[in-house]
Amino acid sequence: MALVHEFLGQLSINMGNEPTFPTVVPAVDFDPDRDATRIDTAIKTKGVDEQTIIDILTKRTYAQRREIAFAYERRTKKDMISALKGALSGSLETVILGLMKSTTQYDASVIRGSIKGLGTDEETLIEVLCSRSNTELVEIKKVYKELFKIDLERDVKGDTSGNFAKLLLALVETKRADPSAIVDYEKIDQDARALFEAGVNMKGTDVPTWISIMTERSVPHLQKVFQRYKSYSPYDMQESIVKEVKGDLQRSFLVLVKCFENKQLYFASRLHEAMKSKGAKEKIVTRIIVSRCEVDLKKICSEYKANFGESVQKTIMEHTKGDYQKVLLSLCGPEE
Incomplete structure (x- = not known):
């Protein structure tokens, strides 16, 4: 039936190593x-x-x-x-x-929609693939195959090109290392220097080096790499990305770095932009609130208030109406 x-597909409740901050919890x-x-x-x-x-x-x-x-x-x-x-x-x-979909099924459906609609919706594809943890991506790949009878890699490869495709495919390959209790300062220094030498310190950009470091190292390791990077480069990692690459590749690297540094702030910023634009961009607002309500929406709400001076709930009240407003407020839960 x-x-x-x-x-x-299986229930996607525990997202692996990352702590969860859901607004929707078991009744x-x-x-x-x-x-x-x-x-x-x-x-x-x-x-x-x-x-x-x-x-x-x-x-x-x-x-x-x-x-x-x-x-x-x-x-x-x-x-x-x-x-x-x-x-x-x-x-x-x-x-x-x-x-009525699990978080993983919902993500898989969003990716499929961004690829199989009229033309590729690169913005959505970047948001989902570049913000999900390795554990989440492993689950998404499995459920994607169950739901759509095709490998996610094949769909991504068929719909993107160039270095942008290479970056997304590297993420989908899920080769990211797990976090380690041991901090390898030598490796941190090597990676920071390699990112600098592959970008700001040379004519052009050695994109494959950037892709391999940003898709294969653990998130805690990369956080330290970006700190160390500042001792080599006059620009931080985000500024370097803007200087070195353009278009969808630039957007993808920026989302990755923002999520490594503070994923919930990234989503809070996306919500803020979407709701403050003329006629709230409902597609983005819906996608973030539905996909994160059992993951980390509580923390996204607290980052929103800390960075934009008012609560998500107040912004929803100002920029939406009717049953749509009611359902979003109920998913976000009360102001804290």
Whole structure:
């Protein structure tokens, strides 16, 4: 049945080495049959009771939503995802259907959409591939193959070119080293000097050297490399990238470095840009809030407030409206 297909792939709850700061956590006193009954009633209500659907599905984890969907199917002999599709519309429908996928399935679907739409959506492809941890990328590759019956590498290779393609493919190869308890100062110095000599210190740029260092070293190691880099170069790593490369390659390297330095600040900045632009860029706002609500949205919200002077919640109130506003606020949780 469609439902079983939607839930292919394993639950993506623990993202490996990175600590999580979710805003959506398991509901206590959880009763999937009760929730399924309430959703069934909400869908059948004249005009649809969107508030009940929002209240339930934004306050349950993916694992719990999955149980609700199975309980709904047992009760009504219908597929809950299809029923929600039929009952909802617009931005609210997009968010709720996104929540019916695991974080990994959602990421895989976003990547597929950015590649298989009309022309490549490079911005989305860069955001997802350059911001996910090695552990997340390993899971995304597996689920991508299950859902779309093709390797992620093949899709990326078929839709990008040049050094931009080489960088994305190197990330998808997931060769990044795991963090180590031992700090190798000699290796840190070698890598910092190699980045300098492959860029600012030569005519042109030795892009393959940049790609190999930035896609194969562990994140804690690279954080120290970028610190050390400043003792060789008059520019920091981000400034050097802007000077040395252009276009999608520049954007990709910048996202990588920003995420190595502070991933949650990167997402907070993306949210800020998207919501402050004329007519909030809903696609970006939806993607970040849905994909990070069970990962690190709480920390993204705190970085947002610390760096932009107001809360994500207040910005959402100012720049969105209706059920879309309600569903985003519910996923972000209360201001802290």
